[in-house]
Amino acid sequence: MAWSIAATTYRLIAMLFGMALTTSFAAAEGTTKGSDYVRVVTDQMHQLEVVKVDPHTFRVQRSAIGQIGFNEDASTIVLAPFSGRVIRLIAKVGDRVRRGDALLEIDSPEQVTPQNEFIAAQAARNKARSQLDLAQIVEKRVRDLYEGKAAPFKELQQAEAQLAAAESDMRSTDTAFEAVRIRLRILGRTDAEIATLEQQGVLSRVTRITAPIDGTIISRKVGPGQYVRADSGEALYTIADLSTMWLKAQIFEQDIAFVRIGQEIEARVAAAPNRIFKARISAISSASDLTTRRVMVRSEIGNPDGALKSDMYASFRIETEAAAPTPAVPTVAVIREGDVATVWVESEPMLFKRRVVGIGIQQDGLTQIRSGLALGELVVARGAIFVDNEWRQ
Structure with missing residues (x-):
């Protein structure tokens, strides 16, 4: 039994030794090398990819x-245009809103005074319109009488003066009425609410605050029941597109x-x-x-x-700079050792020479060649490491 194991071991050693001799012989008959070149055989060429040095536009970046x-x-904060207590929150963080959509409701006594002023301005405007209508009628009747020589010129002058005064009062009341309307809009009243107030004359302390722009609510800093102040400067909502x-x-x-x-x-x-x-x-x-x-x-x-x-x-x-085409090779073609970069250039079929090159940017799988190579030269891409290892052995 011992003799059989020893014989088997001897045969295995002999087989490994024979394989080593065969490999050594193949190496002696295959690759040759010198101080700066490597010559490969046909079978080894199948492992290599030789490419041409082509121009490539590299982007200089920082x-x-x-x-x-x-x-x-495209973002804004929503402030309280008046002081009051929040009675209802309508919009939540993450909601998409459009301009004019309601965000919250506030109960504020400050809303009563401008609404009352609006009603008073409306009454003054109606009164001025009635006086203007009357002045126009009087002026027309007196003019007809004067033209028929039934009234003196003095009465026509008085009627014209009264008509001019009524027209001036009408313009003044129109301006005052529009100013109060604008104030209500600033305080958050919609045109529909203002129209209802104009028609019905019913006051309301509750006002809706609406979104000033289209966007998404990214923050809310107000809660139900909270008292907000117009002079605090604190944002109720933040909306961003x-x-x-x-x-x-x-x-x-x-x-x-x-x-x-x-x-x-x-x-x-x-x-x-x-x-x-x-x-x-x-x-x-x-x-x-x-x-x-x-x-x-x-x-x-x-x-x-x-x-x-x-x-x-x-x-x-x-x-950072305008791009310009420069020589480039695949990054796998560049062998780097410290600060030195080299490539293997094909000087003739199956003969490759080692050459030191200056490199620049690496981009899109290519390396910029600043010096050492000319456009059109052939270099080893895939397999460059293999050639370099053969040269170093």
Whole structure:
């Protein structure tokens, strides 16, 4: 039994030794190399991909961080136009509203005085209209008598003066009536409510506060039963149009000289890692943050599907120079060792020479070649690591 195990072990060792000799012999008969070149055999060429150095337009970009924000040009706060107590909340956070939609109802004694003034102005206007109608009738009768030589000219002059005074009173009362109407609108009364007040003359202390713009309610800072004051300056609601958002990038001070209005900006957010949001710079801040030493650069972008949310962290790339075509090779063709970058150039079929190159931007799977290669030369792309390892062995 022991002899059988020993024989088996000997045969296995002999087989491995034979395989090693065969591999060594194959290597001796295959790849050859020198100080800066490698020559491969036909079978090894199947592992390699040789490509031509072509021009490619690289975009020169600066990186930045920042955040997403509401479009402040399309958002607003809702303040209390008068003091009173909240008796009903109608709109909630997240609701989409249109201009004129009711947000809440407030019971306020301050609503009584302007409504009473409206009724008084309406009565004064009606009285002025009656006096104007009477003055017009009198003036016409006296004029007819005067033209028929049945009345003196003095009476016609008096009738004309009374008509002019009535017309002036009518204009004054019309102006006063319209001013009170405008005040009611400012205080939150709708045209329908004002028309009802004009027709029925019934006072009401309850007023609805309506949305001033179309948008989505993003915050509410008022509760039922709460007393609100017109002079507090505290927002009851905040409404924003979420169809557009602001991209706010923070740019290092040393990079701001390369940034201009109109340049393209690309943003990525963690919530949509495979999506790139593109916009153009619309504003550059005139001040630098004292703590971070960065300058805020703002862009506006459409957000029709609501993917962008306010205060999302975002990474940005800003195109800072006009793009120009330069020589490029696939990134897999470049062998990097420390600060040195090399490629393997095909000088003749199956013969590759090592060449040091100057590289630039890496973009879209390509590497920019600043020096060391000319357009049209052939380099190893897939398999460059294999050629380099053969050369180093």
